[in-house]
Amino acid sequence: MLDTDLSRWLDAEADDLDRGLRDAEEVLPQLAAAGLFGLGVDEHLGGAGGDIRAAVQAIAAVAGHSLTAAFVLWGQRTFIEYLLHTDNAALRERLLGELLSGRLAGATGLSNAMKYLSGIEELGVRAAPSAAGWRLDGRLPWVTNLRRSGFVVAAAVELPGSAPFIAAIPDDLAGLTRSEDLQLLGLQSSNTAALQIDALQLERDWLLAGDARQYLPRVRPGFLGLQCGMTIGLTRRSLQEVESQLAAGRSVLEADWRDLRARLERCVAELEQGLCAGRFLGEPASLFRLRIALAELAGQAVQLELQASGGKAYLQQHGAGFARRLRESAFVPIVTPSLVQLRGELQRQAAGAGA
Structure with a gap:
């Protein structure tokens, strides 16, 4: 679904973006040129229409090439989501056009x-x-x-x-x-x-x-749902790499690959349905559990990619993409809210329900 020019740029620059060897100022204009910031934003507000699922899918698509770029896209699109939920129409009108065009960066800070x-x-x-x-x-x-x-x-x-x-x-x-x-x-x-x-x-x-205290629960589904897009894209990319190796003497991994792929798509379907129906507004614990499940799938997929690639994944000449995805997968459990924080919140909710 990504613009061809953006896909090529991300593939060429992914490692340098991850290592800080590419100017960070270049990322936002590249994403803006592909029209990604307006996905899920009503056309009368200057967006491309559709709902938040389109934005999640775009973040996932970018993350399949570069989690760094997807992280920037998440920050920008999440700030836009804040404006979509504000009662301050004048502020939304003042900022939204600049954010949709990428002339101004939006940082979530929340x-x-x-x-x-x-x-x-x-x-x-x-x-x-x-x-x-x-x-x-x-x-x-x-x-x-x-x-x-x-x-x-x-x-x-x-x-x-x-x-x-x-x-x-x-x-x-x-x-x-x-x-x-x-x-x-x-x-x-x-x-x-x-x-x-x-x-x-x-x-x-x-x-x-x-x-x-009233506003944050309204924007939390978007904050977390868009964040899940990063994990979905990373997991899909690792599973694609596994699939490409199955015919090269790695068929023993096919059952694991099929299992992970099926579990991932079930999570994606549940996430999109919950976001579209507004279910996570009243059931945040369901979204927390999805975030945890997706993070675990990302870790398992990257490890399966290592097994499918074998020793060449450990050679710098061949394994740069895998090494980057391994570092990216280490970020998924700690990005706020971290898995530890989410599990702690679920534990507190369970204790409260049982009291």
């Missing part, structure tokens, strides 16, 4: 907030009222798609004596400092960095949601 929603940690940004809005202080330690040529980041903000809120913070405000890129094991050309916020004055027209 990983900390998703953990806050599950009671895992406190919010990292605090506010105090000011004449025009709020003074913000705090830190976001890990945010993707912080493009140096221009970004806007979503953040959940603690407001003492009131409900926490969600704000969009543009990169040109005094008091916002972007760190150097984090030194990750992979996915290095993803513009992933930390943000320090010191005495930042934010006006009220940058408000995404006045009550984070």
